[in-house]
Amino acid sequence: MTCANCLEMLSSYIDGELSADESAQVREHLQGCADCAREHGKLLDTSSLVRGRLMRYEAPDVLKARIRAGLVGSPREVEHRAANLPRRQRRDWVRGFAAAVVVAMVSSALTVVAVRQGAPDTSLASQVLTSHIRSLMPGHLTDVASNDQHNVKPWFNGRVNVSPAVPRLDSAGFPLIGGRLDYIDGHSAASVVYTRRQHVINVFSWPVSGRSDVTTTSTSNGYHLIRSRKSGVETWFVSDLNVAELQDFAQRFERASADGSTAIK
Amino acid sequence: MFFPVLSGGRRSTMADQRVERFEQVVLPHLDNAYTLARYLLRDEHDAQDAVQESVLRALRYFDGFRDGDARAWLLTIVRNYCYSWQKEHRTDRMTVPFTDDESAAIADPHAADDRVIQAGERERVQLAVDALSTELREVIVLREINDLSYREISEVVGIPMGTVMSRLARARKHLAGSLGVDSRKVG
Numbered sequence: 163m164t165c166a167n168c169l170e171m172l173s174s175y176i177d178g179e180l181s182a183d184e185s186a187q188v189r190e191h192l193q194g195c196a197d198c199a200r201e202h203g204k205l206l207d208t209s210s211l212v213r214g215r216l217m218r219y220e221a222p223d224v225l226k227a228r229i230r231a232g233l234v235g236s237p238r239e240v241e242h243r244a245a246n247l248p249r250r251q252r253r254d255w256v257r258g259f260a261a262a263v264v265v266a267m268v269s270s271a272l273t274v275v276a277v278r279q280g281a282p283d284t285s286l287a288s289q290v291l292t293s294h295i296r297s298l299m300p301g302h303l304t305d306v307a308s309n310d311q312h313n314v315k316p317w318f319n320g321r322v323n324v325s326p327a328v329p330r331l332d333s334a335g336f337p338l339i340g341g342r343l344d345y346i347d348g349h350s351a352a353s354v355v356y357t358r359r360q361h362v363i364n365v366f367s368w369p370v371s372g373r374s375d376v377t378t379t380s381t382s383n384g385y386h387l388i389r390s391r392k393s394g395v396e397t398w399f400v401s402d403l404n405v406a407e408l409q410d411f412a413q414r415f416e417r418a419s420a421d422g423s424t425a426i427k
Numbered sequence: 428m429f430f431p432v433l434s435g436g437r438r439s440t441m442a443d444q445r446v447e448r449f450e451q452v453v454l455p456h457l458d459n460a461y462t463l464a465r466y467l468l469r470d471e472h473d474a475q476d477a478v479q480e481s482v483l484r485a486l487r488y489f490d491g492f493r494d495g496d497a498r499a500w501l502l503t504i505v506r507n508y509c510y511s512w513q514k515e516h517r518t519d520r521m522t523v524p525f526t527d528d529e530s531a532a533i534a535d536p537h538a539a540d541d542r543v544i545q546a547g548e549r550e551r552v553q554l555a556v557d558a559l560s561t562e563l564r565e566v567i568v569l570r571e572i573n574d575l576s577y578r579e580i581s582e583v584v585g586i587p588m589g590t591v592m593s594r595l596a597r598a599r600k601h602l603a604g605s606l607g608v609d610s611r612k613v614g
Contacts, residue, residue, distance in 0.1 A: 222475065
């Protein structure tokens, strides 16, 4: 075997991809040729360095949750069910999203540290979080995409019985990207979407009958949720942004909309 | 709170069983799929979207998948998705076109050298692999991280075994150079 032949086969040799015959020939050549043996050593070192040091990524929990949600609610499956069990269809979607949240929670062994009021609000927090996660799926973020509040705000007219605040917060580093309709706790909800760097912030709002004002902050699986109930409007701010910045956002949002631009119609 | 909701309906329809089997066969390979997408697209968010779309695509094609290597099958879908995504978005992150031309192997050799010098070992390896052209990077990732055989790599990338061999050899040669691997003991 010539050195050129040997060098050509070295990479396959260290991967164990040569035939027994070829392998024996390379081994024999290496014993008698210092130059090729040096190259062999270099290759082995390079390979083990890359193997040992190159980052292996784990699929993030939110991705697993998105995938689970997509599978349970995959169009084909829903079609199939719609044909046989039309009345269960919506419930299956709900199950899918609940499954997404469950996977996200179980896989990172986190519990919803939900709002203080107990069971009903825990499920409310999970509904809001589920809507947030669903909005992050490709193509689901906005029904109306615009960075101009004069496009976004009027879009909600007649679609939801709250006129959501859509303050302009670009100068504070929270550009508006649009709006979307959601369905939470038996209500149509207005979702106004902002961003901060690569993080999405959803502001959900819908009218409520309760008089009492509430403000709580909770965390679930890396997402922060701020709930604010004021003058008959329930508002939730949700993002994977750090909690300090989300609180800053919520304060700016509420200050900027304090002129009463959120109103029940 | 949610668990009763989940266990409430028992999966019984054909579609349910199909999804269940898909989950058992394909979902164990999500980490591998995500790792490949991260190295091909070099962006966390793009990689997540790519894996999600690929899995949904895989579910659509699942009827055509018989018993075989589910991991290589999923990686093929992910790889193809990443390539068409790159093409659509005309990003210049994937600067080097398909070619076996030696000079095209490293996207920017000088920039890579300078950055590699100061970084820690882990970072050095990362940067050196990042600096490889996509065609060399993917065979390195498939071989050294995903531990695929040459035959599996040739299926995933869609190239002959001989080309897998030569690309891996070239990729390692470049890496040995940019990582400054010295020959160890002779003989």
